[in-house]
Amino acid sequence: MSRKKAVKGKAATSSPSAGSPTGKGNGKAVKSSPASIVQGNGVVHPSRPSISNSSEFYDIAFKVMLVGDSGVGKTCLLVRFKDGAFLAGSFISTVGIDFRNKVLNIDGVKVKLQIWDTAGQERFRSVTHAYYRDAHALLLLYDVTNKASFDNIQAWLTEIHEYAQQDVVLMLLGNKARHCGKFISPITLAVQEFGVPYMETSAKSGLNVELAFTAVAKELKHRSMKDPSEKFKLQEYVNKEMKGTGCCRS
């Protein structure tokens, strides 16, 4: 297997807010960065991301997209995974889309994840639609403390079925969860009805964040290697490794 070199992008976000597939949202602050690939008018050019070289080598690479309502914690989840830090303070909504890379060692194979952080706001929906078809995996986030974000899951799933590849790896993440015993919240129970692998995370504490990306990387690696001797079941793996049941907010 020839080893390739990873490239690194910078996360960048911005704008006022309000957004979900159903148009609901919560108005917030503005943030921007010179590394953002969003142009002045909010139009994104998928073929011209801002990238810089990095010295990390990898064997296989995949694109993973973070989607979900504005404010559920997509940017924070990515920052926690990439930098091990929590973006505390006032909520600054993402404008358009941006990405960060991380190379994971999955059973001796270097798997590069190029993780796209999308804006949850309705007004960027047409921009993010263009990226769905290239995504190998989608992490659909909701906020365990915000029922509206859970209620919007079905609308997000409809979008995903419309724009993403049929065989895309899909996982639901209930973010802002907290490890607090065996109690299982009504939302957690209801999420199981979607028949999509799910787990609960906290970008704030770091709970299960590494696991969410590792599980997806394992699934993608397993599919691409097509090794019949190696059986991998995403939900079973997550259930075995997951800490906490996420009944509380973090």
Ligand SMILES: Nc1nc2c(ncn2[C@@H]2O[C@H](COP(=O)(O)OP(=O)(O)OP(=O)(O)O)[C@@H](O)[C@H]2O)c(=O)[nH]1
């Ligand atoms: N308590 C708690 N707060 C969180 C967590 N993750 C994110 N937040 C907070 O939730 C707010 C929104 O987080 P973001 O990561 O900006 O949300 P987003 O989904 O990227 O929002 P858009 O960019 O508008 O799509 C911020 O104030 C974060 O500090 C978490 O795990 N626990």
